[in-house]
Amino acid sequence: NAGVTQTPKFQVLKTGQSMTLQCAQDMNHNSMYWYRQDPGMGLRLIYYSASEGTTDKGEVPNGYNVSRLNKREFSLRLESAAPSQTSVYFCASSGRDWAYEQYFGPGTRLTVT
């Protein structure tokens, strides 16, 4: 039981390049989330998926797209990376909805130069 896994762990992009961050969970959770964490700030929600087949914008969705591929997998795509997207990205999942504990992955450290 691996919990929430994320790939890659580290990534360096040049401005304008694209990439997809992968996330998978093996806890049969309905809800999945993508956050970014910047120094001195709390985690901020980028997108979430309350259930398979649905996605919704969070607090900071601009510059990102997501895909809920199936119940297990939720990917985050940067179409044209910008230096402002340099951050640590966390994927999380929860059992039914926001009221349940969220389990976090180990994070992806992304640097855009």
Add this chain to the structure above:
Amino acid sequence: KNQVEQSPQSLIILEGKNCTLQCNYTVSPFSNLRWYKQDTGRGPVSLTIMTFSENTKSNGRYTATLDADTKQSSLHITASQLSDSASYICVVSEMKTSYDKVIFGPGTSLSVIP
């Protein structure tokens, strides 16, 4: 605007000592409050969760309190250990009709030294 503030920003204590971390929030309507521990380079891990009707919750050496009237919470760590060195994040959920919106505090960085 709903916000979560934490103090102090950072704290250094000697191993074996106790400490208390503070969380103030302006989130309304309130659903629940969680404390997470985040080790360096890892994702946050839940320590406690409290709803409106709960004013204290313990998890081993961690005890969280909640005063919903003053919108304050504290996390008390007893007999600190080196492994307690981490960032502690207060997370408050805003109740909405279809889901609870989650707001993260900036965290308190705790260093426990020998």
